[in-house]
Amino acid sequence: MIKSMTGFSRQLVELGTDVLSLEIKGVNNRYLxxxxxxxxxxxxxxEEMKLLIKSYIKRGRVEVRLKGKNNLQPTGxxxxxxFLLSLVEQVRNxxxxxxLDAPVNIQSLLLVDGVIMDKRGIMEESLVKxxxxxxxxxxxxxxxTMRFSEGQRLKVDIEERLMYINSLIQNIKEYSPSVVEEYREKLYQRVNKFKIEGLEFDENRLLAEIALFAERCNITEEIIxxxxxxVEFNQSLNKKESxxxxxxxxxxxxxxxxxxIGSKAxxxxIAKLVVELKGEVEKIREQIQNIE
Incomplete structure (x- = not known):
């Protein structure tokens, strides 16, 4: 399933009389x-928020911000x-x-920031969560939903470009057989010129040269x-996973x-078609950078 990695969402969280803002922003990234x-x-x-996010997002940089204050009232x-025992141990050491033979003054240690904490109700905290x-x-x-919508737009554009690329490949396949024939024709024209000028030539060497050229410029395997x-690329566009x-x-x-193909043919x-192919592939590559 094609999804974009970019998107934005905002929700409000009502906690008593306070309202918090929760925002999600996604941008491109190679990994999650x-x-x-x-x-x-x-x-x-x-941590629970991160686990929940992972169940939705597989790739990209996702930033979630929760803005507001905790309105839970202390119950005591x-x-x-x-922390207090740690302080006592440090004082003794x-x-x-x-x-020094001075006793540890617990009352003084109770004044240290963090020793006495507000106690919040367990039920209230679970409700906030x-x-x-x-x-x-x-x-x-x-x-x-936003990422899926953007992903479908990207998919349509990519599929159109794939169709065009396939048409260019078919054109290359049509031109391919003529490459050797054109080379053969050029060689025989040179041979005929030699005949007219009364020069000798080796027929076997000519055939060997044609065979060598045909092997060098054969692009059948590359096209296959x-x-x-x-085909695999097109099939992957319709898969459900990332x-x-x-x-x-x-x-x-x-x-x-x-x-x-460009270097062999x-x-x-064919060279013109290869340039066109590379241009379309680059456009698809740019689109893929935004796909999860």
Whole structure:
């Protein structure tokens, strides 16, 4: 299924009296790169957001921003025991190093920032998580719809170019047999000129020269491989999974065969067709850079 890697979506998240903004923006990237930016109060949901995004997006750089403040009201306060014990241990170690006999003053340590924290209701936090993930799903669905729509537009353009490329390949196939015949005709014209001038020539050498030229400029195998790549490319356009990287690889193979045809076929008409082919392939390559 052809999808673009670019898109944008925005959803609002209502949390009590506050309204948060959730935005998704996608741009081209060779691999999957997910960036989630949330306020510190919502860091507890960041990993779940990334997992949800991965279920929708397979390639590209996706940036998700959650803007707003956590309106959860504290239900009380609690001591960060792990942090407090760490502070006590550090104070004791310093006292030993300095040979001090002063007792650890817990009350002083309680004033250290981060020791006493606001305690938030578990149910409220789970509700916030549920609402944010719900909004993210809606945003991803909207984002995916936009990417699909853009992808279909790209697909139509690519399919039209593929049809034109196939017609150019058929023209090359029609010109191909005449390459050797034209070369044979030129050689025999030279031979006839030698005859008129009374010069001798080796018939076997002439035939060997024609055979060698025919082998050198034979592009049958290249055309067969080129047509095979074209069929696979066209089939990949209709697959359900992410195909951007595969299309990019196939296009490299197609371009390689076209270059070989251009270097082997000693013919002006074929050379013109090869230039036209390379131009169309480059246009498709530009389109593929935006396909997931």
């Amino acid at each position: 790169d997910i960036v989630v930016k949330v306020p510190e109060d919502f860091s507890f949901i960041e 306060q609690e001591i960060n025991k792990e 310093i006292s030993e190093e300095l040979n 549920e609402q944010i993930l719900f909004a993210l799903r809606n945003a991803l669905h909207e984002f995916d 491989r080129l047509e095979s790549h074209m 195909v951007g990287r595969k299309l990019d690889f196939l296009l490299q193979e197609i371009n390689r065969e076209i270059n070989t 000693n013919n002006y008409q």
